[in-house]
Amino acid sequence: xxxxxxxxxxxxxxxxxxxxxxxxxxxTAVVGRVDSPLAALLGGAIAGLGVGLGQTLAGRGRLDIRxxxxxxxxxxxxxxxxxxVVVDYQTxxxxxxxxxxxxxxxxxxxxxxxxxxxxxxRWAWAAAMPALWALGWVATTLGGISVDEQFTVxxxxxxxxxxxxxxxxxxLLLPExxxxxxxxxxxxxxxxx
Numbered sequence: 001x002x003x004x005x006x007x008x009x010x011x012x013x014x015x016x017x018x019x020x021x022x023x024x025x026x027x028t029a030v031v032g033r034v035d036s037p038l039a040a041l042l043g044g045a046i047a048g049l050g051v052g053l054g055q056t057l058a059g060r061g062r063l064d065i066r067x068x069x070x071x072x073x074x075x076x077x078x079x080x081x082x083x084x085v086v087v088d089y090q091t092x093x094x095x096x097x098x099x100x101x102x103x104x105x106x107x108x109x110x111x112x113x114x115x116x117x118x119x120x121x122r123w124a125w126a127a128a129m130p131a132l133w134a135l136g137w138v139a140t141t142l143g144g145i146s147v148d149e150q151f152t153v154x155x156x157x158x159x160x161x162x163x164x165x166x167x168x169x170x171x172l173l174l175p176e177x178x179x180x181x182x183x184x185x186x187x188x189x190x191x192x193x
Contacts, residue, residue: 006171012058013167019054020159023047024152033150040084041077043152044103048076051153058163062174067114075110079103079133080152091147096137100154104133118175128169136162 003011027047031039052072056065083099108129112122119125136158141147143157154162 009060009171010164010167012060013055013170014058014160014163016054016058016167017156017159017163019051019057020047020153020162021155023050023054024155026050027152031152034080034084034152035089035150037081037085040089040152041081043077044080045073045077047080047152048073048107051076059170062116064114064116068111071110071114072107075107076103076153078110079106082106089150091150093138093141096141096147097134100133100135100137101130104129104131107133115173116175119173120175121173125169125173128166132162132166135165 024047027043027050030046031043034040034043049069049072052069053065055072056063056068059068080099080103082105083102086102087095087099108126109123111129112126115122115125136154137147138158139161140154140158143155145155145157153159
């Protein structure tokens with residue numbers, strides 16, 4: 001049984017959720033809890049670099065690693081700084097949902113800006129990020145994860161929620177990948193070149 005190219009693209013993008021937990025662990029190892037502006041900015045940037053790397057791998061060559069990774073790091077750093085400061089580093093469900101929305105508010109335009117040439121309605125990506133990042137934190141919190149430890153990014157529950165939903169949107173926006181030409185058809189015997 002073969003899968004359609006769209007389904008395969010969605011499955012691979014969704015599998016990119018695996019980048020979120022290690023990215024968050026790396027950020028926590030460097031800055032600890034998100035309990036100060038500096039921890040939020042640096043932790044968000046570090047986690048963003050890891051998430052961006054995972055997303056470029058899951059994008060299967062459709063996202064430019066030289067642009068996507070830094071844009072994701074900068075967007076997440078600034079977004080987490082904004083979100084964490086606004087909610088005063090609180091971790092109740094409404095606080096984390098708002099923090100996620102504000103993270104997405106900064107991250108979305110940063111990523112939309114570096115989507116490849118030919119991307120349709122690139123700002124739809126920016127518009128979707130606040131809701132998707134809020135949902136990521138909601139899923140993590142409802143999943144019983146100890147969010148009171150003030151993580152830089154949501155864990156696997158939130159990451160799979162975000163990745164599965166954003167994976168429905170991204171292929172609609174990105175330009176089609178040109179079909180790879182097959183091997184040249186040999187000329188019939190006796191034909192002139």
